[in-house]
Amino acid sequence: MHRTGLAHRTATEDATAHATADATAVAAGAGDPAALRALTAVALEALADGAARRGGPLPAGGPEEVARRTRALITPLLPEEGVGAEDALYDVVRAAAEGAADPADPYCVAHLHCPPLAVAAAADLAASALNPSMDSWDQAPGAAVIEEEVTAELASLVYPREPAPDAVITSGGTESNLVALLLARERAQARGERTVQVLVGENAHHSVRRAAWMLGLPVPVTVECEEGRMVPAALDRALASLGGGPVLVVATAGTTDEGLIDPLAELARVCRAFGAEMHVDAAYGGPLLFSPELAPRLHGIEEAVSVTYDLHKLGWQPVAAGVLAVSEADSLRYLSLSADYLNADDDTEAGLPDLLGRSIKTSRRPDVLKIAATLRALGRGGLGRTVEHCVRTATRFGQDIDRHEALRRRTGAEGISTVLFRPVAADRLPDEAGDALVAAIRRQLLSEGLAVLGRATVPDSDGARRVWLKATLLHPRTTAGDLTGLLQLVVERAEFLAGQEPAPRVGPQPEPLGGPGPAAATRLQSVTL
């Protein structure tokens, strides 16, 4: 599939040799800047074309239709002879853009999946073009310094009063939690203990249990939650019932389902009483610390030995931009490693910085460049105000739902920027049928390409677990007013799917997942024709 608007190779030239020569242009300074410039322009063109053809927050038609259209663009993926850099790039980027669930669209609110800032995406291009690898100084002399500055700032954000905190950059909360548990295990073993027992709330992200599994730790003990937050008295009981030995309590600041924050200061007090260590998974909530107004919600976080937080959630970075902050730099020593080809002793003695102990990876992309550009672009003030914007948008969106007679909001403890709600039509059905309706509304909107809403199964005010629609508001510019139409779509689809009206207003005959609804088809057609 070739784009129009650019001249193609003439058939008379040796297309094969040309395609290979063309495609082996390298990106960075000593390479071919003109090639990178030209191909970047192609990528931007393909992004725009793909977005225009998509025409909404995600492609219409459901999985099979998306797969068909994507394959038509990119196959044969590995031909015997290549199609050349420009055509291949255009095809793949257009397919990715046309098939994207675009978090920059206000109606794309399913997950902790943020729209990346343009400044971050542009800085990330430099990471790709220069390709510094963060495992030795002689692969990343400047990037290593940038990382040093960034991790120092990110560590003091969490631990402003510690003399020597530190932080490492990770691929995200899952890796941060893995490293936190690994460090806890090693601390325990350094004290002559065999292992560490992890305690974790019912509300914790799955990655905590997964990390324990990977590291060969005992199955974590689950601590009871109420209203989605860990109960300090329950933690007290759980710790009391253990037979002693090293313990790591993992608290959550920003649950995946509701954005709820555990009572960190109280949990820290309980931990202290038992000599237990606390780790906080603040993958979602950590960036509240940028805001003087919101930081108090994380009171107590500074008592944790380590804190997970992501800048690809609140922080508006492209994935990956994970952080693990530790209260004492020295606690990272268990990651240190000696490899003659990367950090020979005599090189280190002669002053070559040793970068190898900063990750469980070896070759490592400098995800820190985009973070650095963003921190400096926005400053602490700008970051704080942008976090506040997302929190405020969620509050107002919740109020809009409360005012809507056909919708009901999940109320309870205050989340960060997540709102759960369901149509009243679902409440009128028996529990199972109501849940099925909620799930079907979400799939219907996905299939039509009209909205990307999330889902969560959490207790209702009567204690019964029910399925809810979830909106996770992370867009730095969207306001609640931009989301009025989204609520209307939900109500219309609920009425239609519940059989109360013959057809929703936007499209007369939406089909089940697997075929596009006519509304989507119309919308798509109007773009492609």
Next chain:
Amino acid sequence: MHRTGLAHRTATEDATAHATADATAVAAGAGDPAALRALTAVALEALADGAARRGGPLPAGGPEEVARRTRALITPLLPEEGVGAEDALYDVVRAAAEGAADPADPYCVAHLHCPPLAVAAAADLAASALNPSMDSWDQAPGAAVIEEEVTAELASLVYPREPAPDAVITSGGTESNLVALLLARERAQARGERTVQVLVGENAHHSVRRAAWMLGLPVPVTVECEEGRMVPAALDRALASLGGGPVLVVATAGTTDEGLIDPLAELARVCRAFGAEMHVDAAYGGPLLFSPELAPRLHGIEEAVSVTYDLHKLGWQPVAAGVLAVSEADSLRYLSLSADYLNADDDTEAGLPDLLGRSIKTSRRPDVLKIAATLRALGRGGLGRTVEHCVRTATRFGQDIDRHEALRRRTGAEGISTVLFRPVAADRLPDEAGDALVAAIRRQLLSEGLAVLGRATVPDSDGARRVWLKATLLHPRTTAGDLTGLLQLVVERAEFLAGQEPAPRVGPQPEPLGGPGPAAATRLQSVTL
């Protein structure tokens, strides 16, 4: 530090509000394409400016000087109020480029650190701008299909005769090896065994032992090597001496030090005789499979249960572009995971693809986009010829060294594209002093900003372990002729540092690491003035 050539904000406007508003432009389709376009232009400008100021394969002056210059550009990194997107982006990208060890420079050959193709870097921009996350269909509808196509091709490259091979994309060899050991542990436990015993050659990458440590496996048994390759008879003895139980033998196809390939077919025979499984770490060597001429060097690899290979080494991708191929798709089932918010059962039943079991990560960057663009741009033919080019360059570079009377090459088993050599001047010194001279030459050239050579400590032909200079040739366009001057630099620095001549030709008074040599200072000045 502001760039020249672009108008700055006027002092009269509300600079703070402007900087924040400006910097929160989002990247993707529904965001602000104009912002991404404008900022991409800034990044390209900063890349070019930084490369021009660097003026060579890496910045001159050594670590302290590079740190000073980098900090001057990027601090304050987290100001109270931001400096705006354009300025921050320019500063950080220029600092990264000015402080880069640029693998696109022919004299940057220290590591398995390749120059990325422009087509791959440009495709990676789309990953950053669109930010699809590969953990659920509704975050990456199109990217998920692209990954399916790519992993199918990458799996059949290794296992062309298996009915259902599979592959997952990883952050690199370290993660691939970790997952390979994890899968082996789970296979063993599924058979009721407690754990798996790993056997690994002396020549293996450190990540194999590190993975065993992380996963809580027994310390790996080391198998003897000769001439840098695992000895099948030694493996036989090691397996015979074990008391039974599940075993994973990890062989290497492309050692980090020398690019040597273990005798895979023979090792596979030994494994079969003992019912042991074999994993091959082909992080370096795997892409030889693209070339019909070179693929036979990996004969036997298809008998492994799993194979690690990287496309950010031979493959010319920016980090990360790791692959773990498995002979049977079903063996990945231990990675599968259920999380209601990402792959609820009723969603999966309704046809929403479940992506969660394709990684140990949760949020995951679509590294597959750049791989897809590259495979389609070059085709199997173009990739194969580019691998052959690197191998040929290494052979010819070795021949040039053999012809050079002041240099001596490490000869022995044939590597992939790695050449070890040392100046004859080092051989004339006592062993320890000779090694110190070799290491000092490398550091001297780093400090002067003139070349990035690697090092390796491996046995010489008399069996004594000595320090060698290492050139890892991965550049798709560099030829041996481009490297004549590099050899001359080594000889001159050797003579100078060995005290045999008063001064090297390129600069009269090179200083030890920490201060720039005059040659470098001159070169740098000529660019910046």
